[in-house]
Amino acid sequence: SQTIHQWPATLVQPVGSPLSLECTVEGTSNPNLYWYRQAAGRGLQLLFYSVGIGQISSEVPQNLSASRPQDRQFILSSKKLLLSDSGFYLCAWSRGRAVGGEKLFFGSGTQLSVL
Amino acid sequence: GENVEQHPSTLSVQEGDSAVIKCTYSDSASNYFPWYKQELGKGPQLIIDIRSNVGEKKDQRIAVTLNKTAKHFSLHITETQPEDSAVYFCAVLGRGGSEKLVFGKGTKLTVNP
Numbered sequence: 493s494q495t496i497h498q499w500p501a502t503l504v505q506p507v508g509s510p511l512s513l514e515c516t517v518e519g520t521s522n523p524n525l526y527w528y529r530q531a532a533g534r535g536l537q538l539l540f541y542s543v544g545i546g547q548i549s550s551e552v553p554q555n556l557s558a559s560r561p562q563d564r565q566f567i568l569s570s571k572k573l574l575l576s577d578s579g580f581y582l583c584a585w586s587r588g589r590a591v592g593g594e595k596l597f598f599g600s601g602t603q604l605s606v607l
Numbered sequence: 608g609e610n611v612e613q614h615p616s617t618l619s620v621q622e623g624d625s626a627v628i629k630c631t632y633s634d635s636a637s638n639y640f641p642w643y644k645q646e647l648g649k650g651p652q653l654i655i656d657i658r659s660n661v662g663e664k665k666d667q668r669i670a671v672t673l674n675k676t677a678k679h680f681s682l683h684i685t686e687t688q689p690e691d692s693a694v695y696f697c698a699v700l701g702r703g704g705s706e707k708l709v710f711g712k713g714t715k716l717t718v719n720p
Binding site for chain 2: 498534535536538541584594595598601603
């Protein structure tokens with residue numbers, strides 16, 4: 493079976509500090525990978541998605557970046573965090589163009605507080 | 608791009624009552640419509656989905672109906688229980704090569720014992 497791991501679960505960072513959130517998927521190959529952000533009381537905002545190693549599409553211009561160094565690893569980074577970067581960050585995966593590829597499976601999320 | 612509107616934003620019901628959440632979308636070419644449930648502090652989980660070639664789908668106490676002509680779909684929860692309390696999101700698969708889910712803003716459902 494497939495599993496998705498996301499860490500850390502909570503993170504408190506000062507303004508201007510760097511950020512690195514990591515997500516890994518097990519039990520599948522060549523998944524589509526996604527980073528979403530959920531601000532308090534708001535919906536799910538797609539930040540980045542990737543259909544393969546080194547292939548990153550950005551949905552929202554911001555001071556965040558994403559990288560996919562390995563097939564099942566997706567990393568969200570920032571060089572200098574802003575207060576507005578606070579939120580609940582979710583990693584997700586799908587099978588892409590495979591049968592049932594529309595189904596999105598989410599990790600447990602990282603609650604980021606920038607102070 | 609695709610636009611998804613979800614209503615209501617909050618819904619409070621008594622245990623045993625039914626709950627209905629509705630979403631409308633803009634792209635008539637969309638053909639996949641999932642619903643996700645998010646419990647506090649957790650990631651959303653897929654609870655039911657429907658494709659455009661089907662008008663209704665049921666899974667125990669949960670059902671989804673789709674009206675392609677009117678471009679809206681709804682989540683129906685019958686015999687609600689306190690554990691149904693959560694935030695529910697609808698989503699639509701965007702077309703035109705995007706292949707990305709566009710989410711509604713969510714509905715916070717509270718089931719009162």
